Amino acid sequence: MIAIHPLSDLPEIRAADDLPLLLRHSLESAGLWPPAAGDVLIVTQKIVSKAEGRLVDLETVEPGPAAVELAATVRKDPRLVELVLRESSAVVRAVPNVLITRHRLGHVMANSGIDRSNIGAGGGEQALLLPEDPDASALALRSALGGELAVVISDSFGRPWRHGVVGVAIGAAGLPSLVDRRGGQDRDGRRLEVTQIALADQVATAATLAMGEGDEGVPAVLIRGLPVPAGESGASALVRPLEEDLFR
Template sequence: MELNLIGIPGIPIVKEGNNIADIILDALDAENLEINDGDVLVVAETIVSKSEGNIIDLKSLKPSELALELSEKTGKTPEIAEAIISESNEIIKVGPDFIISETKHGFVCANAGIDESNVDEGLATPMPADPDVSARKVREKIEKMTGCKVAVIISDTQGRAFREGAIGTAIGISGMFPLWDRRGEKDLYGRELETTSVAVADELAAAASILMGQADEGIPVVLIRGVDYFKTLKTDSANVKPLIRPKKYDVFR
């Protein structure tokens, strides 16, 4: 078994209106790489938000009383605090330098997933409005242009409860199920699995994050080849929702 991860260089600074699928295909062509059936493309959410014009001008925001309160508690600027509030359904926990919230998408993460890196001064990028739709558009265009069946994952860098450091996490997907339910299968000793499900989209996003990096690496797209469970999980109707734990089962909130 072999899994290949290929960081795609040559991705330009993305601007509003750019077509992400075209940019990916052009970059692959420049590297003499072709799309194959079963390939998975992991795309950083920042370039997706930029292409969709989903940019926050922090100077245009008028901080509310809650934003001023959060700014005082966290050390964040009132404008960033206001942006986090506007992108959230609920503020869950506040610490000395973080705000944990539930985003409009239902994700529980730090700072509503708003990113101030890799964007001009005074601007910030929230998550794409609908990452599943964004992933589907990229997948459908690539499949149309290449004739190959692929999956596309939109990834974000997030922290984890009780663990230091951030990893790549799937926030949108198209082309394959994000969760692999293995209940009913047998382990090495013949025992039947009763609760095992695997967050394959998160695993792939985390693997791709190693190549994407967190600074000036300039690799916002990673091609993953050799995902042996692709055929098992292949579908045109997938979305990321199976990865989101329902609030009634969230014992930490």
């Protein structure tokens, strides 16, 4: 049976905190250590970014002409827009109160994933960037925790043509983020032609049920009993290459 265990006793994470050690203490306190087969640890992007020092003081940001012009269109702080442009490879959509970009890692998302909520700095003039390399961050966490747990770093994305946000994986280690079922068969013996399962995204979404999206204060979740298939690939495997873009 698959079980979702929230870890709610973590302190506010600061730059240079020993995040693996804090996570292990939390797992031990919850009676979830040592790891068992099928364990996946999901941690929010926010605590990884904070531990990696990705918090930026907007007072230190000087917006360029492109950011000032775009900020007038989207009605956002020009300093924030400057950070968004620095973190992105392209602007996908820019209208009042909406700025969708293609992040330098390939994710299409609002504001290049830059966040100003739940960052533990009193909000205000602070902004939090995504980890520099989320797959590398997930691998480092997995290694520091002994290499037995699979690790997924989650974020919340909106989706075209549907309201609301869901949890997605932006970093992963220790499991195949994308499970290719093409060439197999369904129950009627029909060949599967296009079925690829976004396993890391499914795990992230399941964890978000326990993490919440507001003031719940649950930045990490352990999923136990998941039948993890063999193989390993980072969350970058989930990003569709530009040449396969179906809607441009």
